[in-house]
Amino acid sequence: MLEQRVKTGLALTQKHLALCDENLRRAEVSSRNSFVEKAIEYYAGYLNAEQNVRYFENAFIGKAQQKVEQIGKSLGTGQFKIAVELALISHILASQAKISAEDFRRLREKCEHDIRSLEGVPKFEEAYKFQHGEDR
Numbered sequence: 069m070l071e072q073r074v075k076t077g078l079a080l081t082q083k084h085l086a087l088c089d090e091n092l093r094r095a096e097v098s099s100r101n102s103f104v105e106k107a108i109e110y111y112a113g114y115l116n117a118e119q120n121v122r123y124f125e126n127a128f129i130g131k132a133q134q135k136v137e138q139i140g141k142s143l144g145t146g147q148f149k150i151a152v153e154l155a156l157i158s159h160i161l162a163s164q165a166k167i168s169a170e171d172f173r174r175l176r177e178k179c180e181h182d183i184r185s186l187e188g189v190p191k192f193e194e195a196y197k198f199q200h201g202e203d204r
Contacts, residue, residue: 073101 088103097103
C-alpha cells in the first residue's frame with residue numbers, strides 16, 4: 069500500500085540538493101522526495117541504533133544479499149554465454165572430426181583426468197603436443 073505524501077516547506081541548501089541529485093542512482097531512487105525519505109529512515113535508524121541493535125545488522129545483511137544476488141546473476145549470464153560458445157565449437161569440431169568411438173572415449177577420459185589433476189583447463193599448446201605425439 070502506497071502511503072500518501074504530505075507537502076511541507078522543507079528548505080535545503082544548494083550543496084544538499086547537489087548531494088541529493090548526485091546520489092539518486094546510488095540510493096536506488098528516482099526522485100528527491102524518495103531520496104530524502106530514505107535518508108530520514110536511515111538517519112533515524114542510526115539515532116535509534118542503541119535501542120535497536122538489529123537495525124544495522126539488517127541493513128548490512130540486506131545490502132550484502134543484494135550484492136551476492138547481483139554477482140550470481142552476472143556469473144550465471146557469463147557461464148551461459150560461454151556454454152553457448154563451447155557448444156558451437158563442439159558442433160563445428162564434431163562435424164569435421166574423423167575419430168573412432170573408442171578414441172573419443174579415451175580422449176574424454178584423458179581430458180577428465182587432466183582437468184581434475186590440473187585443477188583447470190590445459191593450454192592449447194599442451195593439447196597440440198599430445199595430439200601430435202610430442203607428449204604421449
